[in-house]
Amino acid sequence: MTAWNFQGRDVLKPATLQAAAEIGVETLAPSGFPRALLAAGFLLYAVAAGAAWWLALKLIPAELSLTLLGKTLHTASVHDHLNNVFLVFLLLPTALGIEAAIVGWEQSSLRQLIFARTPSLNTDLTVFILGQGHVLDIVGRVMMLGVSMISGVWIHDAIAGATGVRLGPPPLPFVLQLPLYFAIYSFFDYWTHRTDHTKFFWPLHRYHHSAEDFGVVTSVRQHPATFTAIFIVNLPLAVLGAPADVMIYVNVLVVAIGFLVHSKIDADWGFVGRWLIQSPNHHRAHHKLDMSRPTGHFAIAPIWDRLFGTWYEDRPDPKLVIGVDTPYHHGFLVPRDMARDYYHFWIGWFGGKSDGPNAARFLEKR
Ligand SMILES: [Zn+2]
Numbered sequence: 001m002t003a004w005n006f007q008g009r010d011v012l013k014p015a016t017l018q019a020a021a022e023i024g025v026e027t028l029a030p031s032g033f034p035r036a037l038l039a040a041g042f043l044l045y046a047v048a049a050g051a052a053w054w055l056a057l058k059l060i061p062a063e064l065s066l067t068l069l070g071k072t073l074h075t076a077s078v079h080d081h082l083n084n085v086f087l088v089f090l091l092l093p094t095a096l097g098i099e100a101a102i103v104g105w106e107q108s109s110l111r112q113l114i115f116a117r118t119p120s121l122n123t124d125l126t127v128f129i130l131g132q133g134h135v136l137d138i139v140g141r142v143m144m145l146g147v148s149m150i151s152g153v154w155i156h157d158a159i160a161g162a163t164g165v166r167l168g169p170p171p172l173p174f175v176l177q178l179p180l181y182f183a184i185y186s187f188f189d190y191w192t193h194r195t196d197h198t199k200f201f202w203p204l205h206r207y208h209h210s211a212e213d214f215g216v217v218t219s220v221r222q223h224p225a226t227f228t229a230i231f232i233v234n235l236p237l238a239v240l241g242a243p244a245d246v247m248i249y250v251n252v253l254v255v256a257i258g259f260l261v262h263s264k265i266d267a268d269w270g271f272v273g274r275w276l277i278q279s280p281n282h283h284r285a286h287h288k289l290d291m292s293r294p295t296g297h298f299a300i301a302p303i304w305d306r307l308f309g310t311w312y313e314d315r316p317d318p319k320l321v322i323g324v325d326t327p328y329h330h331g332f333l334v335p336r337d338m339a340r341d342y343y344h345f346w347i348g349w350f351g352g353k354s355d356g357p358n359a360a361r362f363l364e365k366r
């Protein structure tokens, strides 16, 4: 840790912030990788993975029964698991490929993830792996004291039973339902995200903002106790009776946008980035370290930022320093920071200090 000046104060600069800047993207680089080859390779991969996905869904039954040691195990969600696996194996490499094709191999997240990982990227990678192994799922359920088990479908059915009104999608063709539910999803997501930035939920969301470097997978760097997402996104959509197949496609879109806005692509996407879908540069502006001005750009669909007053017109800077001034350990050992942030979340509700460069000293009062 070294002292540095932040907002006119001398604060401790996290060692990793320095390391990320110093390591840069030049070190350990296998040089001269042709961009076109990379793009072609990924295109081929995406086509092959897509074909495998389609085949697997065709060949594998949606329900499986397995008799093991005299007990019959039954699962009706085989396709859900398959979709999840392919989302990751198809969308993540595609996002990494698109980014590498645009920014070049030298600057790409893929090269950095393989050859020049910073402690911040090690955290992203660890969270990603633990997420795929459902470890964070289980930890999150415990941390949220089981509230994540509340079922929106159950509430939907209960409303139907009590009132006779079964909420459901309007009679629209599929192609129109997709933008409609994307708009509804992004609206709820916008308010989730704004709630995440209130002092009561910030310590949990701060875990995402603690990233000091963007690298596509930074998108999945989320604290396992995501209270706000459950109450503000998942529940309302299920209660509204969102059709499952439409939600799968909305989900694909949301995950893809998530990967791209956390990429190293220097783009504001013109009209699209100003109105329809958030651009990487606007998301970087949201992650800014300097909190002397209000934070904006919460929505994956900028229209909500414009409607609700969190849109800023100034040109987003692709070199903007990102992160938080609360110290983080980063690296492969993620439980330490996660547990500290979870603790900060609870002490925050009881008036305890939980943010800023001295937040490592847990019980210090404001
Ligand atoms: Zn945020």
Ligand SMILES: [Zn+2]
Pocket (backbone or CB within 6 Å): 208, 219, 262, 283, 287
């Ligand atoms: Zn982000």
